[in-house]
Amino acid sequence: MKRSVLVVDDNDINRLNLKLLLKDDYQVLEAGDLEVADAKLSGNRVDLLVLDLALPPEPDNPEIGMDYLKKLGRESPDTPVVVITGHDQRSLATRARKLGAKDFFGKPFDPDEVKGAIDRTMEARGKALHEQEMRRALESKVNLDLLGESEAILSLKQMIKQVAPAPSTVLIRGETGTGKELVARRLHAEGPRAEQPFIAINCAAMSADLLESELFGYEKGAFAGAGKRKLGWFERASGGTLFLDEVAGLPIPVQAKLLRVLESGEFSRLGGEAIIRSDVRLICSTREDLEHKVAAGEFRDDLYYRIHVVEIVVPSLREHSEDLSALAEAILLRKSATCGKQITSISPAVLDQMAHYTWPGNVRELENVIERAVVLSDGEVLESLPSLAGPQPFSEDDDPLQIWLQQLPDAGIKAEKIVATFEQRLIETALARNQHIKARAGRWLGFGDRAKDKMRYLCDKYDIETQENA
Numbered sequence: 023m024k025r026s027v028l029v030v031d032d033n034d035i036n037r038l039n040l041k042l043l044l045k046d047d048y049q050v051l052e053a054g055d056l057e058v059a060d061a062k063l064s065g066n067r068v069d070l071l072v073l074d075l076a077l078p079p080e081p082d083n084p085e086i087g088m089d090y091l092k093k094l095g096r097e098s099p100d101t102p103v104v105v106i107t108g109h110d111q112r113s114l115a116t117r118a119r120k121l122g123a124k125d126f127f128g129k130p131f132d133p134d135e136v137k138g139a140i141d142r143t144m145e146a147r148g149k150a151l152h153e154q155e156m157r158r159a160l161e162s163k164v165n166l167d168l169l170g171e172s173e174a175i176l177s178l179k180q181m182i183k184q185v186a187p188a189p190s191t192v193l194i195r196g197e198t199g200t201g202k203e204l205v206a207r208r209l210h211a212e213g214p215r216a217e218q219p220f221i222a223i224n225c226a227a228m229s230a231d232l233l234e235s236e237l238f239g240y241e242k243g244a245f246a247g248a249g250k251r252k253l254g255w256f257e258r259a260s261g262g263t264l265f266l267d268e269v270a271g272l273p274i275p276v277q278a279k280l281l282r283v284l285e286s287g288e289f290s291r292l293g294g295e296a297i298i299r300s301d302v303r304l305i306c307s308t309r310e311d312l313e314h315k316v317a318a319g320e321f322r323d324d325l326y327y328r329i330h331v332v333e334i335v336v337p338s339l340r341e342h343s344e345d346l347s348a349l350a351e352a353i354l355l356r357k358s359a360t361c362g363k364q365i366t367s368i369s370p371a372v373l374d375q376m377a378h379y380t381w382p383g384n385v386r387e388l389e390n391v392i393e394r395a396v397v398l399s400d401g402e403v404l405e406s407l408p409s410l411a412g413p414q415p416f417s418e419d420d421d422p423l424q425i426w427l428q429q430l431p432d433a434g435i436k437a438e439k440i441v442a443t444f445e446q447r448l449i450e451t452a453l454a455r456n457q458h459i460k461a462r463a464g465r466w467l468g469f470g471d472r473a474k475d476k477m478r479y480l481c482d483k484y485d486i487e488t489q490e491n492a
Contacts, residue, residue, distance in 0.1 A: 024047070025144060028053060028063065028066075029050060030054075030071065030073045032078055037054070043133050048140075056086075064294060065298055066299075067261075069102075070102050072103075072105075074107050075087025075114065084114055087105070088121070096250050102124045104136070106128075107127075168182075169345065169348055170345030172344045174341050181334055182208050187212075187213055190331045194333075195334070195465075196337070197466075198383065201336055202309075203222055206265040207220060215263055218263070219259050219262035220259075222267060223264070223267065225271040227268075233273070234275070235252070236255055237279075238256060239256075241291050241294040244292040248292075266305070268310075269307065269312075270321060274322070281328060283302075338384055341468050351368060353392045354366075369404060392407075446486070449481065449484060460481065461477070463477055464476050
C-alpha cells in the first residue's frame with residue numbers, strides 16, 4: 023500500500039503541481055483550507071503533510087500556518103511536515119524548523135528539491151518505525167526462529183508457510199508459554215505485509231475502557247485526561263498486522279466494535295464522528311476454550327466465526343520434547359551473551375534433569391529456568407538448575423507403575439481391563455487438572471487438533487460426567 027501525503031494549500035494550481043509531482047510514488051490527499059485538512063487527518067492515515075503557511079481566512083498572513091504547525095506538533099507529533107510557502111523569510115524558516123518542520127521551501131520551488139526532501143523524510147520515518155518495531159521485538163524477547171526438527175514443529179512451520187501469504191484472519195491456539203506471539207510474528211514476516219507495522223496487544227492485561235482507547239484511539243476531550251488526539255493501534259497498524267493476544271479477554275462492548283471493523287474495515291475514534299478506514303490483517307491467540315465461552319455467552323458467536331477462519335495450534339513442549347536439547351542450547355547461548363557469561367554448553371546431567379521435567383510453562387518456562395541458572399553459574403558448562411521446580415524422575419523403587427505391576431497376580435490377569443482402568447483414570451486426571459474442559463484436557467494429553475472430539479469419545483466410553491459444552 024502506498025504511503026500517503028496530505029497537501030494543504032489554498033492555490034488549486036499549486037496543489038495540482040504537487041499532486042503530479044508525487045502521485046507516482048505516494049497517495050496524494052488535498053485540502054484547500056485548515057478545516058478540510060483536519061477532516062483529512064481525522065479520516066485517513068497520513069504519513070507526511072505538505073503545508074502552505076498562508077491560508078484562509080487570512081491568505082496573506084503566514085502566522086495562520088505557523089499556528090497550525092504548532093497544533094500539529096501537539097496533536098500529531100508523529101506526522102512529519104514539509105513547509106512550502108510564498109513567504110520565503112529566513113526567520114519563518116527558522117521558526118518552522120523549531121516547531122518541527124522537516125524542511126522549508128519558498129515559492130516558486132524546485133520540484134526535484136521538494137521531491138527529494140519528501141523522499142528523504144519518508145525514508146527516515148520508515149527507518150524510525152522499523153527500528154521501533156525491532157526494539158519492541160527485542161524487548162519482548164522474541165526470536166523469529168522456530169527452533170526444532172520434530173514432526174510437530176515441522177508441521178507448524180509448513181502451516182505458517184501456507185497461511186502467511188493469505189489475508190485471512192488467523193486464530194492461534196496453545197498453552198501459555200508455547201510461543202503464540204512468535205507464530206504470529208512469523209506469519210507477518212513471511213507474508214506480503216512484512217515491511218509494514220506489526221503491533222501486538224495483550225487483551226487480558228487491560229481494562230475495557232483502556233483497551234477500547236488503545237485499539238481505536240480518541241479525540242481531544244473525549245474523556246478526562248484526553249489532552250490531545252491519539253491514534254489507535256488499528257490506525258498505526260494500517261497496511262500491516264495487528265495481533266490480539268488472549269482475545270478471550272475482550273470485554274463484550276469491545277467485541278462489538280471489533281466485529282464492525284472486521285466486517286466493514288471502518289471505525290471511529292472515541293469522541294469522534296469521522297469514519298476511519300484501516301487495512302489490517304488480524305491475528306488472534308487464545309489459551310482458553312473459546313467454544314465454551316461462546317456457549318456461556320461470554321464471547322460473541324459472530325465474532326468467533328470472524329476470527330476463526332484459519333486455526334493454528336502451537337504444540338506444547340511436551341508434544342515435541344525431542345527438540346528440548348536444541349532449544350535449551352540455543353536459549354543458553356542467547357542468555358549467556360545477554361548476561362555477559364561464557365557458558366557454552368549444558369552438562370548431560372542437566373539435560374537429563376530437563377528431560378524428566380513436565381514443563382507446564384513450556385518454552386517460556388524453559389527460558390526463565392535457563393536464565394536463572396546462567397546468572398547463578400560460572401565456567402563454560404551449565405552444571406545445575408537450582409531453580410527447577412516440579413517432579414523429578416522416579417527411581418525403580420518408588421515408581422508407582424512399577425509398584426502396581428508388582429502387585430498383579432502371577433496368572434489370570436485381563437490385560438484389556440487393566441489398560442481400560444488405567445486409561446479411565448488418566449482421562450479423569452486430565453479433566454481434573456484442566457478445569458474439566460475437554461479440549462484443554464485433550465491438548466494436555468497430546469491429542470492434537472481433534473483434542474475435544476477425542477475427549478468427548480473417551481468420556482462417553484467410560485461414562486465420565488463433564489460439563490455439556492466444556
